[in-house]
Amino acid sequence: MIIPTIPTPEEVLDKGFGRAKKAANKVRTSKIPRHQKSKKIEEARIQTACDVIKESFTAILEKVPKVEDMHMFYQDYIDVVVGVDQLKKSLGALNWAVELISKLEGKYLFKVKRTSPENASRVRSEAFGRISSVVYRIEDELNFLDFAKAKLRNMPSIDFDATTAVIAGFPNVGKSTLLRQITSAEPKVADYPFTTTGIQIGHFEKRWQHYQIIDTPGLLDRPINEMNEIELNAMVALEHLADVIIFIFDASETSGYPLDSQFRLFEEIKQVFKTPIFSVFNKMDLVKDVEYINEEYINGYINRLEAPLMVAASEGKGVSEIITKLEEFNNEKKIRSRADV
Numbered sequence: 001m002i003i004p005t006i007p008t009p010e011e012v013l014d015k016g017f018g019r020a021k022k023a024a025n026k027v028r029t030s031k032i033p034r035h036q037k038s039k040k041i042e043e044a045r046i047q048t049a050c051d052v053i054k055e056s057f058t059a060i061l062e063k064v065p066k067v068e069d070m071h072m073f074y075q076d077y078i079d080v081v082v083g084v085d086q087l088k089k090s091l092g093a094l095n096w097a098v099e100l101i102s103k104l105e106g107k108y109l110f111k112v113k114r115t116s117p118e119n120a121s122r123v124r125s126e127a128f129g130r131i132s133s134v135v136y137r138i139e140d141e142l143n144f145l146d147f148a149k150a151k152l153r154n155m156p157s158i159d160f161d162a163t164t165a166v167i168a169g170f171p172n173v174g175k176s177t178l179l180r181q182i183t184s185a186e187p188k189v190a191d192y193p194f195t196t197t198g199i200q201i202g203h204f205e206k207r208w209q210h211y212q213i214i215d216t217p218g219l220l221d222r223p224i225n226e227m228n229e230i231e232l233n234a235m236v237a238l239e240h241l242a243d244v245i246i247f248i249f250d251a252s253e254t255s256g257y258p259l260d261s262q263f264r265l266f267e268e269i270k271q272v273f274k275t276p277i278f279s280v281f282n283k284m285d286l287v288k289d290v291e292y293i294n295e296e297y298i299n300g301y302i303n304r305l306e307a308p309l310m311v312a313a314s315e316g317k318g319v320s321e322i323i324t325k326l327e328e329f330n331n332e333k334k335i336r337s338r339a340d341v
C-alpha cells in the first residue's frame with residue numbers, strides 16, 4: 001500500500017509558517033494604504049499558514065487508499081501488520097485537525113478584522129499558538145502513519161486471476177525450498193524455524209494457464225488467538241488466497257517437530273479452511289537415516305491421507321508430480337466452473 005511521506009509536526013508547522021511569512025512580505029511590498037497594512041499582513045499570514053497546513057494533511061488523506069475498498073486479503077493483511085482500527089483512527093485524527101484548523105482560521109481572521117492595527121500581530125500570534133497545539137496533538141498519529149508506511153511498503157502484490165496454491169506447514173519443513181523449485185522466486189531458505197516471516201510469491205505458466213504459488217511462514221499447532229504476527233500472515237493467505245493448499249510434512253522430523261504435531265496442524269487447517277489440500281511428505285531423502293522412522297511409522301500417517309506425494313524438495317525429486325497435480329486440479333476447477341454457469 002502506498003502511503004505518502006508523513007511529515008513531523010515541526011515540518012508541517014515550518015512549512016505553514018514559512019509560507020505565511022512569504023505571503024506577508026508580498027503584502028508588505030504591495031500598494032495597500034499604510035494604515036491598512038498591518039491587518040492585511042496578519043490576515044495573509046493566518047490564511048496562508050492554515051491553508052498550507054490543511055493541504056499537508058488533506059494530501060495525505062486523499063492519497064491513502066481506502067482500506068474498506070480493498071480485497072479482503074489486503075484488509076486482513078493490513079490488520080495483522082499494523083491494525084486497521086489504528087490506521088483509521090490516525091487518518092481520522094488528520095481529518096479532525098483539518099476541521100479544527102478551518103474553524104480557527106475563520107475565528108482569527110474575524111478577530112483580526114475587528115481589532116486595532118496595533119493589536120493585529122498579537123492576535124495572529126495567538127492564532128499560531130492554537131494551530132501549533134492542534135498539530136502537536138496529532139503527533140502520535142503522524143508517528144503511527146509513518147510506521148505504517150514503512151510496514152506496508154512491501155505489501156505482496158497478488159494476482160487474483162491466477163490459480164493459486166498456498167504452501168503451508170510447520171516451520172523448517174521445506175516450504176520455501178519447494179517454492180524455489182516450482183517457480184523462479186527466490187525466497188530465503190535456511191536451517192532454522194521462521195526463516196520466512198512474510199508472504200512470498202512465485203509464478204509459473206503451463207499450457208497458457210497462470211499459476212501463483214504462495215509460500216507462507218511456518219505454523220505451529222496452537223490456537224489462533226495464541227499465534228504471533230508471523231503465523232497470522234500465513235493464516236490470512238490461507239483464508240483469502242488459496243484455491244488449493246499444499247501442506248508440507250517433514251517426514252524425516254529433522255526440522256525438530258514430530259509427525260504427530262504436524263498431523264494435528266494438518267487436521268486443523270483442513271477443518272478451518274475447507275479448501276482442497278494436497279499433502280506432501282518432504283525430506284524423504286533423509287528418512288532412511290533416521291532410525292525409528294521406518295516404512296511402518298510413515299505408513300501410519302500416509303494411510304490416513306488422500307494420496308500424499310513423496311518428495312525431496314531440495315533435490316527436486318517429486319516436484320514435477322506436484323506441478324502435474326496442480327494442473328489436474330486446475331482442469332477440474334475449469335470444468336466445475338463451466339458447469340456452474
Ligand SMILES: Nc1nc2c(ncn2[C@@H]2O[C@H](COP(=O)(O)OP(=O)(O)OP(=O)(O)O)[C@@H](O)[C@H]2O)c(=O)[nH]1
Pocket residue numbers: 170171172173174175176177178188189190191192193194195196197216217218219282283284285286311312313314315
Ligand atoms: N535433506 C533435505 N533437506 C531439505 C529438503 N527440503 C528442505 N530442506 C532443508 O530444510 C531446511 C529448511 O528449508 P526451508 O525451505 O527454509 O523451510 P521452510 O519450511 O520454508 O522454513 P520456514 O520459512 O522457517 O518456515 C533448509 O536447510 C533446507 O535446505 C529436502 O527435501 N531434503
Ligand SMILES: [Mg+2]
Pocket residue numbers: 175176177187188189195196215216217
Ligand atoms: Mg520459508
